Amino acid sequence: xxxxxxxxxxxxxxxxxxxxxxxxxxxxxxxxxxxxxxxxxxxxxxxxxxxxxxxxxxxxxxxxxxxxxxxxxxxxxxxxxxxxxxxxxxxxxxxxxxxxxxxxxxxxxxxxxxxxxxxxxxxxxxxxxxxxxxxxxxxxxxxxxxxxxxxxxxxxxxxxxxxxxxxxxxxxxxxxxxxxxxxxxxxxxxxxxxxxxxxxxxxxxxxxxxxxxxxxxxxxxxxxxxxxxxxxxxxxxxxxxxxxxxxxxxxxxxxxxxxxxxxxxxxxxxxxxxxxxxxxxxxxxxxxxxxxxxxxxxxxxxxxxxxxxxxxxxxxxxxxxxxxxxxxxxxxxxxxxxxxxxxxxxxxx
Ligand code: NAI
Numbered sequence: 001x002x003x004x005x006x007x008x009x010x011x012x013x014x015x016x017x018x019x020x021x022x023x024x025x026x027x028x029x030x031x032x033x034x035x036x037x038x039x040x041x042x043x044x045x046x047x048x049x050x051x052x053x054x055x056x057x058x059x060x061x062x063x064x065x066x067x068x069x070x071x072x073x074x075x076x077x078x079x080x081x082x083x084x085x086x087x088x089x090x091x092x093x094x095x096x097x098x099x100x101x102x103x104x105x106x107x108x109x110x111x112x113x114x115x116x117x118x119x120x121x122x123x124x125x126x127x128x129x130x131x132x133x134x135x136x137x138x139x140x141x142x143x144x145x146x147x148x149x150x151x152x153x154x155x156x157x158x159x160x161x162x163x164x165x166x167x168x169x170x171x172x173x174x175x176x177x178x179x180x181x182x183x184x185x186x187x188x189x190x191x192x193x194x195x196x197x198x199x200x201x202x203x204x205x206x207x208x209x210x211x212x213x214x215x216x217x218x219x220x221x222x223x224x225x226x227x228x229x230x231x232x233x234x235x236x237x238x239x240x241x242x243x244x245x246x247x248x249x250x251x252x253x254x255x256x257x258x259x260x261x262x263x264x265x266x267x268x269x270x271x272x273x274x275x276x277x278x279x280x281x282x283x284x285x286x287x288x289x290x291x292x293x294x295x296x297x298x299x300x301x302x303x304x305x306x307x308x309x310x311x312x313x314x315x316x317x318x319x320x321x322x323x324x325x326x327x328x329x330x331x332x333x334x335x336x337x338x339x340x341x342x343x344x345x346x347x348x349x
Contacts, residue, residue, distance in 0.1 A: 001328055002320035009034040011331040012049050019053035019336050020063045025088045029118075032087040036119035037323070038316040039309035041174075043183045044119040046327050051251070052085070052116075054337045058255045061085050061115050069096055075104045078240070079111045083258035086117030090136070094123045094265050098130050101267040110240045111263045116140070116251060121174035121306070124162030127267050128170040131276055133163045137232040138263035142246040144178045145216040147226035150205030152216040153246045156181065157232035162306075163270075166284040172306030177229040178217040185211050236262040252344035 003011070013030035017023050029052065037045030055061050065082035067089075072078055077096060081089030093111045100107035117123075120136050127134035140155030156176040163171045180199040188195045188211035200214040201207055208214060219225030237244035240262040249259050270279040286304070293302040 001323055001325055003323050003328065004320050005034055005038055005317055008037065008046060008321050008323065008331075011328075012046055015049055015053055015331055015336075016056065018334075019056040021056055021061070021085060022063060025063070025085055028091050029085050029087045032091065032118045032122045034321070035122045035125075035313075037321045038313045039119070039121065040312040041119050041121075041309070043181055046323055046331065048116075048118070049327075050330055050337060051341045054339075054341050055115075055255045056085075057336050057338065058342065060255045060257055060259070062258070067092070071100075075100060075106045075108060077107070077109045079109055081111055081114035083113050083115060083260065086115035086138075086259070086261060086263070087122075089114035090117040090120075090123050090138075090263055090265075091126070093263070094126045094134070094136070094267075097134075097265045097267040098127055098132060101127075101132050101269050102130070105269045105272040107265070107267045109265045109267075110236070111265070112240045112242060113258065113260050114263060115259045115261065117261075117263055119174065120158050120160035121162070121172045121309070123265065124160045124172060124174070125170065127265075128162040128164040128172070129168075131164050131270070131280070133161075133268045133270055135159070135161050135266040136263060137236050139233060139237050139242070139244075139248050139261050141250045142248055143182055143217050144219055144229060145201055145205060146230075147219060147223040148205070150201070150203065150216075154219075154226075154229040154233055155248055156217065157229040157236075159228065159232060163283050164280055165287055166280050169284070169287065169310065170306065171283060171287065171304055172309070174306070174309075175220075177220055177225050177232065179220050179225075180217065182217060185214050185217075236264045240264070252341050255342040 009030045012033055013026040016026035016029055033045045062083040065084035068080040070078050079093045089111050093109050097107040097109040123136045124134040137159045142152045142155055144152055144154045146153045156178045158176045160174040194209040195211050197209055200217050202213040203215040219229055233244050242262040290302050290304045295301050
């Protein structure tokens with residue numbers, strides 16, 4: 001069914017508030033989730049509200065956190081999120097990074113002790129809307145093999161990058177460092193269909209197309225993606241003195257416990273290097289150049305990163321967002337689950 005962006009955001013915020021978040025935090029989480037749904041990343045939108053609500057209800061998300069923002073240098077800061085909802089910590093962390101980058105040209109803000117922050121494009125878009133370039137990266141549940149390994153060590157450790165173009169059109173790269181999300185394997189299981197070669201491995205580290213034999217996901221581009229996920233873990237985990245590698249907590253392991261995740265925002269004012277107008281002009285030119293590249297056989301067009309999500313978002317804003325009926329029914333109900341997700345383990349749901 002289709003729901004307007006405003007209505008979907010309101011339904012999600014109401015449910016999250018009912019589960020225990022303050023209205024202010026519920027509104028922020030819902031804003032990040034509806035951004036994901038509108039841009040077509042349904043895996044990080046309304047479908048997560050059931051899980052988040054159970055976690056909030058069971059105490060694994062701090063609803064009354066004591067945030068601590070500490071400047072550690074002219075351009076650096078640590079934001080201790082006290083295990084509040086990750087979306088809130090990442091958004092407020094970016095607000096601070098934007099202020100610092102406007103004052104100093106560059107800001108690096110490390111967010112410690114936070115929950116899952118969802119689709120990272122939201123945070124780099126905050127910066128792009130302020131004419132700033134941004135990079136954000138974060139830890140996630142260990143479910144990917146290191147290159148050559150047969151057991152998981154790193155998470156899907158995503159990276160997002162944003163740069164402002166003209167007329168509110170920005171380049172937004174937003175990607176996990178695994179070939180595919182775990183959700184795609186689950187989808188194949190539910191449909192009893194094979195997965196594509198190169199997504200995942202079995203318990204011997206051999207690639208498999210049988211979704212029921214999958215024990216870990218594969219990094220993008222073999223050793224190169226493995227290197228990227230390691231970089232993410234170093235910058236948003238080890239450097240912030242947080243659990244790292246396979247010691248990072250799992251989303252569904254224990255919903256009463258803190259996640260203690262890390263995320264790092266790097267924000268740069270392009271005016272430190274060039275004048276803003278020519279920067280934005282050249283970004284717009286890049287977008288156009290890419291769109292003008294002759295498409296390969298089987299492709300309709302070359303898109304720049306984030307373009308297709310932007311098109312989906314525009315359409316969703318005008319026509320509403322497609323939501324699975326059962327998710328809508330959950331959102332309008334009074335239900336907060338107490339045992340739907342707990343102790344399922346990273347690979348069980
Ligand atoms: P994806 O594979 O759908 O897209 C990856 C990137 O490729 C995007 O920048 C997209 O704009 C670009 N792209 C895709 N098709 C394109 C095309 N035809 N032409 C040009 N560019 C194209 O995204 P992925 O890796 O599945 O991630 C989905 C979401 O999950 C993201 O929002 C990510 O932040 C989020 N995520 C969050 C995690 C967390 O722990 N917070 C963990 C993992 C992912």
